[in-house]
Amino acid sequence: MKALVTYYSQTGNTEQIARAIYEGLPIDKELKPIKDLENADGYDIVFCGFPVQVHSVPGKAQPFIKSLGEGQKVAFFSTHGALRGGQLPKQAFENAIGLASKAKVIGHFGCRGKVDPRIIELLMKKQENQAWAEEAQSAAGHPDAADLSDAKEFALRMLKII
Ligand SMILES: Cc1cc2nc3c(=O)[nH]c(=O)nc-3n(C[C@H](O)[C@H](O)[C@H](O)COP(=O)(O)O)c2cc1C
Secondary structure, eight states: OEEEEEEOOSSSHHHHHHHHHHHHOOSEEEEEEGGGOSOOTTOSEEEEEEEOBTTBOOGGGHHHHHHOOTTOEEEEEEEESSOTTOHHHHHHHHHHHHHOOSSEEEEEEEEEOOOOHHHHHHHTTSGGGHHHHHHHGGGTTOSOHHHHHHHHHHHHHHHHHO
16 A cells, blocks of 8 residues: 655645654655645555645645546645634635545644744735634644644544545
8 A cells, every 4th residue: 555645835834744644654655745746646545735825725736636536535634824623724625625526535634833923914914814814823833743743643544544
């Protein structure tokens, strides 16, 4: 069985989660940035990660997600500034599931990721960012050791499903 762990990460938070998932997988595996891939052919499971941006999947992660083939098993992961378990990050996962219309989505994992306070200040000026940007102020220090450990557990749980 072979796993692919792939990710888009603008500032490194999602990459940290990708590396934790990769390390936690006890099977044949590869870790690749999403920009280095054309498709996911030949993998039994794909872990695909992205940062939530403006409540959705960043444009740079979308072509790969759309390219996932018929029945391809995929588990999504993301980092976001907003609180864990909230409605806003959930919306981004729903968007990802919509983009992976042919694939079989087996689960998703999300945790918080820090945002530079200067960026928060800039983004807050736009109405569409206010809800998450306010919450993001307390995301400093994430992903932390507990997030990385949760990501590893998630990876093992996904393997048990397939
Ligand atoms: C342009 C921009 C838009 C963002 N939009 C959201 C958002 O809608 N919801 C949210 O919770 N966090 C949002 N964030 C915060 C990022 O999702 C968070 O910092 C994430 O951990 C960044 O991951 P990365 O380091 O892998 O790029 C945004 C950040 C940026 C820079």
